[in-house]
Amino acid sequence: MKMSRLRIAAVAAMSAAAIALAGCSGGGGSPSSPSASAPSGETPVAGGDLEIIVAGTIATWDPGSSTGSFPGVNWDRLYAVYGALLSVNVDGSMDYGFAESLTTEDGGATWTLKLKPDLTFTDGEPYDAAAVKANWDRFADPANALGAISVAGTFTSEVIDETTLEITPSEPNPVLDIQIANAIPFIASPKSFPEPGENLTEPVGAGPFVLDEWDPAVGESLVKNEDYHIDGLPYLDSLTFTLVADPAQRVSTVVQGGANIMNGYPFQWVSDADNPAVGVFPVASGGIRHFVFNTTSDLFSDVRARQAVQLAVNPDEMVQTLTQDPSAQGSTALFPESSPYYDGALSLPEQDVEAAQELVDEITAEGTDFTVDLLVAGVPELIRAGELLQLTLQQLDGVTVNLNQIPIPDWRAEAFDKDNFDITFYPGVFDLDSPQVGMGALFGKGGLDNFANFDNADMEAALAEAREATTDDDRQAALRKVQEIYVEEVPIVVFGIDYRSFLHTADVVGFQSMGRGALYTDRIGFKSE
């Protein structure tokens, strides 16, 4: 398959980022490496109105309601009005916004947050340590029913002086800074707090933009905050998020120039790859495409059942069908080849249908019914992947697969809260930025992405080691153990690596994304003519 220009450019960008990844270290301030933690391309000119197309509106402007630093969900909008205390870059380094530093001297038992001085919200209230504490205490209060409680509830804080806050987690937590950056970096003016249960519809923050109009069926429009704490930023005069529900139409709109940016995956715009009017910006951290076994279900609590399914699947076929890209490569390792944590030996076994059949026969001979409830969120690529998995598994004797397709807004409740599945596909990719934290979310007990309900003592130990590691070697060893357990227990089956990307009109420059893909909208802008 011929490599298009855009493809080559994307791969080059990824390799550059990968080199930067090799030099990563987490926990406590670390030097940013140039290529992945600075905006791409030339410096934007001042001025301009940028339009970003999104798939859905946001439900609330509450700073405690973020659902992850992914592009296209509410993180982009929250960053626009609130800015961030600190963020994680794609290479794992920290990007400090309103915070000057967030450090620990004692391995995570206490943390110290230092704010930049003389910050104010757009309503005039001071953005000081007290304001930060007020926000975090509010997140931690169960009466407010905010998702942020999952991180904010793990620590208490104390104001030392105007710009210093001391944070004490309930247990020593060496990766608290990454967790804060990925969940609760948004601080709102305490005057704007709503009553418990009320929706926050009028946000007041100190971010690069101020909310101008919000129409849930149309989108959100924001204008430049003239008093943003960094001189010269944001470059843009206004930022608009526009809703376009149909995915193919999102691509059309950007290609035609009707909007400037959309986020997705490279396979969605393959036919426009050579169009000079558009460019692609990949999020270098990349992620794994995988499906998950419910290890607490009757059938898949047995590791042989999981191995049987895994042996029946051809990862190349699976990723090609999902992306409709005949040149896509399958991969069953937890990391991409360019990652320092990658080890070719730590991949799942190759496809072996006979061995799969043997395992199935073993299980059915014991009287267990090999009926699989496959849950699929109703997006076209996952439906394809789900149908392929069903087709593949039903070629084995004794296997029945029931495919249950539900709308994507309802998927997480079915899959995570109710565990109503045997196998489900994880939508999109699971990001590999900060794997020492990410793997915990994926495999750790109680992890927010642990759909498999995996609970394994060795894994817990390895994850703890990864979090607490202070040197690259220690971290590498710990993550190696994680991968070994993954190969042995097969709670999930990875079948490909993919990179979130942005399709944008050629005149947009200054792209920089956070670890899981959300854009720094204060640093983006238009090329000079």
Place this chain on the structure above:
Amino acid sequence: MKATLRAIGTRLLYGIPVLLIVTLGAAALMDLMPGSPGQAILGDAATAEQVAAINAQLGYDQPFLQRYLDWAGSALRGDFGQTLFSREPVAEVLLRRLAVTAQLALMALVMALAVAVPLALIAALRAGKLLDRVLGFVTSALLSIPSFVTVVLVSLIFVVWLGAFPATGWVPPSDSLADNLRYAFLPALSLSIYECAFFYRVIRSDLTGTLREDFILVARAKGLPRTHIITRHALRPSITSLVTVMGLSLGRLLGGAVIVEFFFAVPGLGAEAVNAVSIKDMPMIQGIVTVCVVAYVLIFIVVDLAYAWIDPRVSVR
């Protein structure tokens, strides 16, 4: 006059049980559907307890009949509640959406009429000849294309190949009339294709019947010019059927533009309805349903009145 007023009154009266049943049914259906407003607000990472807490705040833990009566009570006083996310008054949001959908519906109707009436006339005059047969075939074909195929084809032709119109989006007329028409053209065109074929067939078959009537022969015998016959004599009886189908079309367009609005990202009633159903925004759903029923009743009152005005033989019962 009194009879007309009484007839209007009867229609309105009949509309009320319809309204009640429809709103009650909507409330019941939403109850049966999975998901809840709390889930929609809190999003993915919320726990079941948090969702339950928000639902309780919103009054969702009450039995649905109680919620329905609460809503009905405030609706009668003019308060239709607030939307789920942005907490705007439902009535305001509805009016905005209705304006958009109404504009598309009217544009589609005008486009359809402008094309269908002249074509039907010509075809009826040349009944049985080639043009009539071809048009009959083409309109039959157009009626067989589902709307989700129409939008894709229209987009392919006008956006991808011609590049003359924007792929998605909407600009309100208050911002810029020219832009508004540019953005509205493709959705209105997609809607008008079906209506045009429908109008054509109805008018044409009506006209062929009318043109065979004796009074047309008399007019010809009198030596009246052809155009005069067509416009003053032949079209008149067809106006009633035209009015009926326009009413039907308007009703259909107001409620059924869902796919077109979805595809072209137009913030109209249909798009809002799909969104409201997916996030279980009860006040909005009830609001939309009410608007649809009221519009429906009003359209048919107008249609009946138009009948009575056009054809003095028809008395409004």
Place this chain on the structure above:
Amino acid sequence: MTSQLKQDPGPRTQGFNAVIRPKRWGTSLPLVPRLKPRRPRKANRGALWFAVAWLTVLVLAAVFADVIPGLPAYDEKIGAFAQPPELSIGGLLGTDGIGRSNLSRIIYGARISLTIAVVSTLIGLVIGLVVGMIGGYYRGAWEATANVIANTLSALPPLLLLLALVSAIGASLFGITIALGVVIADLYIRVTKGAVIGNTNREYVLAARALGAGDFRIMTREILPNLVPVLGSIIPMAMAIMIVVEGSLSFLGYGIPAPTPSWGGMIAAGADIMRQFPLVILWPVVTLFLTVFSFNTIGDHLASRTDVREAKL
């Protein structure tokens, strides 16, 4: 103005003549409507034959799908995804986004689409006949009730009602058929009621009552058969609508769940990959179009044969 007709259609009758058939057990009242003499239809003779042929082929293929030689199963992967057509039975129309045979999925999809069309039409017909008959025959409050029911069903945007019903009942064949049947019922209610009202005052009904026939007998044995022409022209067009609406449901994501093929589902799946692989969406679109067109053409033809004005609307 020229008249192209060879025959004068005569006074505006219902289009049929009652025929009295005396039976052994006594006089039975008119049951057999005879269609009007054929009037030359101005267009579409060819189209009509095509429509009949297409539907016949489709139904035969759907019924005998399992025994067509060389046809792969609809959930069997016969090659790489999105392959263009080739000269084998399975690959005649190429493969879809997963690698399954498009031809096979279209034929099996015909089963689903036709089943949905037929069953939902039956459901709608039953509801429509019952409500419309009672309302039209007894008039008064019954007619008002029938009106309210019909108006309720049509006042709601159909797609919305369907979305809600399907979400509530479940996106299974059963749920979708019921939902579609309910939504189309208002058409049948109106047509039935209108036709019944037109018929109740006719002489043969009066005669039947004079002979002592009860209401139920009059409704079922006298009036109902006279509705056949009117309904006959509506049913094909309504079935066409059912097929399209099922497609719209699938397009919006609420249709028949995988892997059961349905034309609407195939179109939705093909729409996603249309930019790279336009052929995949072509086949179900063309099939859907031809089927709907055939239903419409047959319905048109029947409508012209019975010359009932209401049928045009």
